[in-house]
Amino acid sequence: MVKIVTDSVSDLPKEYIEKYNINVIPLKIIFGEEMYKDRVDITPEKVLERIEKNNEFPKTSQITPFEFVEVFDDLTKDGDEVLAILMSSKMSGTYNSALIAKNELSDRNIEVVDSKAITLGYGLIVIEAAKMAKEGKSLDEIKKRAEEMVDKMEYLMVVDSLEYAYKGGRISKTQYVLSNFLNIKPIVTLKDGEMVVKNKVRGRKKVLRWIIEYLESNNINLDDKVIGINHVNDIEYLEKLKSMLVEKFNPKEIVISDVGCTVAVYSGLSAIALYFERED
Incomplete structure (x- = not known):
């Protein structure tokens, strides 16, 4: 076994x-x-x-x-x-x-x-x-x-604030202050095992719309698939994302969890993410 x-x-x-x-x-x-x-x-x-x-x-x-x-x-x-x-x-x-x-x-x-x-x-x-x-x-x-x-997994991770990334020494104070001032929400993905910024969106509501539009514009079909969503300290934000995904698609199974201690140390007080396997 x-x-x-x-x-x-x-x-x-x-x-x-x-x-x-x-x-x-x-x-x-x-x-x-x-x-x-x-x-x-x-x-x-x-x-x-x-x-x-x-x-x-x-x-x-x-x-x-x-x-x-x-x-x-x-x-x-x-x-x-x-x-x-x-x-x-x-x-x-x-x-x-x-x-x-x-x-x-x-x-x-x-x-x-x-x-x-x-x-x-x-x-x-x-x-x-x-x-x-x-x-x-x-x-x-x-x-x-x-x-x-x-090789086929896709990651869309949204960090509400870069405060912890700044406190942990991963970005400069200038980057942190500027992102806060402009209400910028980085959308992060993974490439070759490292985190990279995929896009930057202003405002929480626009983030959720961006995710749905990204899936639709790239012809990504989540119907009858197992997908994952998780969050840091923001179940309400996660539920909004879940509702939008269910409304637009028909996933076979949604695995839901909270982000553990190790990742939460860098993601901060509020974050959500979507994970799925691409067909290509």
Whole structure:
């Protein structure tokens, strides 16, 4: 049997983790001398609350090779196989840690896939892999499908404010002040494992319209597809996006989650995103 492993940045809803028996290894959130496991010892809400109240900006820490060895060893000791689908290797050393662990256990059947992504977008890849594993598909079949999805996934992520990106040192103060002044909402996507700005829209309402218009103008058909949407601290914004998607399209399944601690550290107090697999 194939066991599916991922990291906490995939932001999978708890019900999917339990339904498909997905093994999730948490990254760490570090406030000074205090270290917490993402979604285990601390919630995204607590992280955001601590940043806002105490102006503390945490660091994040990757999963170590030793942690992967422990998990992989436990899952394969009775002859089972493992497929690990992990966050972008360009954003974290987690993927490389898993490769080291795979080499340490070279006598086991372990495969590692670089999702080239963050958050629920590659969470959809993990869910698809777990569904296939439950159906009894082979390791090679599941890995091939996962790698196909890596190349076809599209990510539309909207950040309401660049405050946390500024606090985390990812943009300059000038960029932050200017975007606030102009009420600019960056729409971010992923390209070759790195985040890039796809467009900039003024105002929250225009963002939702832009997403629908983008899908329609590019002839993107979401009918009868599994799509994902998630949010940071803004369920109302997410519900508006969901309603618009359901009105215009007929998705087979909508996977909904909140963004975990690791990504929320940089996305800020309000963000939403849409993820789907392109047909081409």
